[in-house]
Amino acid sequence: MSYENLLLDIQDGVAHLTINREAKLNALNAQTLTDLADAFDHCRENESVRVLVITGAGDKAFVAGADIKELSTMTPLSAKELAYRGQQVFARVEHMGKPTIAMINGFALGGGLELALACNLRTASTKAKLGLPEVSLGIIPGYGGTQRLSRVAGPGVAREWILTGDMFSAEEAHRVGIVNRLFAPDELREGTMKMVETILSRGPVALRFAIEAISRGSNMPQREGEILECDLFGLAASTSDMKEGMAAFLEKRKPEFQGR
Numbered sequence: 001m002s003y004e005n006l007l008l009d010i011q012d013g014v015a016h017l018t019i020n021r022e023a024k025l026n027a028l029n030a031q032t033l034t035d036l037a038d039a040f041d042h043c044r045e046n047e048s049v050r051v052l053v054i055t056g057a058g059d060k061a062f063v064a065g066a067d068i069k070e071l072s073t074m075t076p077l078s079a080k081e082l083a084y085r086g087q088q089v090f091a092r093v094e095h096m097g098k099p100t101i102a103m104i105n106g107f108a109l110g111g112g113l114e115l116a117l118a119c120n121l122r123t124a125s126t127k128a129k130l131g132l133p134e135v136s137l138g139i140i141p142g143y144g145g146t147q148r149l150s151r152v153a154g155p156g157v158a159r160e161w162i163l164t165g166d167m168f169s170a171e172e173a174h175r176v177g178i179v180n181r182l183f184a185p186d187e188l189r190e191g192t193m194k195m196v197e198t199i200l201s202r203g204p205v206a207l208r209f210a211i212e213a214i215s216r217g218s219n220m221p222q223r224e225g226e227i228l229e230c231d232l233f234g235l236a237a238s239t240s241d242m243k244e245g246m247a248a249f250l251e252k253r254k255p256e257f258q259g260r
């Protein structure tokens with residue numbers, strides 16, 4: 001696959017997606033959003049992809065936000081349309097049905113943090129800086145940030161981050177639960193890939209069901225989420241992966257899951 005502003009490399013079950021606009025700190029312009037929509041669909045449909053890892057080109061930024069040059073000419077209607085479009089693109093990664101990891105190698109601001117929040121997991125370099133600075137530009141987050149930050153870190157943290165528009169250290173983001181695992185800059189890739197290896201060793205269908213139970217369940221009253229959990233738990237019992245996982249435990253060996 002070739003894209004104007006992305007690199008997509010699929011190897012050994014892992015899609016490595018790099019946002020590649022280094023001169024503009026990987027800011028998300030319209031073309032990059034179009035590329036991302038296509039790449040997310042490709043990763044969802046391609047059975048050889050089991051895990052998606054997203055990062056930014058260079059060592060300075062993951063993504064420094066939506067492209068402010070493009071935002072500066074928005075009208076009310078085009079702004080609404082842009083937010084809708086960005087939300088649709090990020091929904092594609094949220095609902096991919098496969099584990100997705102944002103590997104935050106530097107600035108993750110505005111739309112960059114919103115993209116990371118749409119992933120299942122976030123790892124970060126200790127030199128990364130994160131934030132939702134939109135109010136300093138006279139706008140609010142528009143690619144899901146007002147909704148997802150509350151769900152990931154709670155409304156108290158979301159209010160602090162969104163109302164101050166401040167940039168926060170990766171350590172602080174880790175402390176409040178936005179970043180799952182923190183690494184020294186030169187250990188970020190290896191540490192993230194260790195996590196990927198662990199995930200790759202687990203049952204693929206079980207992973208899909210677990211993601212679905214957590215994602216859909218977080219938008220439901222708890223009892224309805226528990227009923228969804230019962231249904232998916234039941235469905236998991238229909239898979240050969242379940243037979244293999246349990247047989248492997250009882251026979252004291254490693255499971256060989258087929259994803260069925």
Ligand code: COA
Nearest residue numbers: 023024025027064065066067068069107109110111133134
């Ligand atoms: N949109 C468009 N261009 C951006 C950008 C964005 N969100 N973020 C950075 N860039 C561009 C800069 O304009 C500059 O381009 P130029 O070399 O053609 O002038 C280039 O990327 C490098 O950025 P620069 O600001 O010179 O780097 P810095 O190290 O001094 O500062 C940041 C880094 C991240 C602090 C700063 O770029 C910044 O604040 N960016 C905007 C962050 C933001 O508000 N994002 C939310 C948007 S809704």
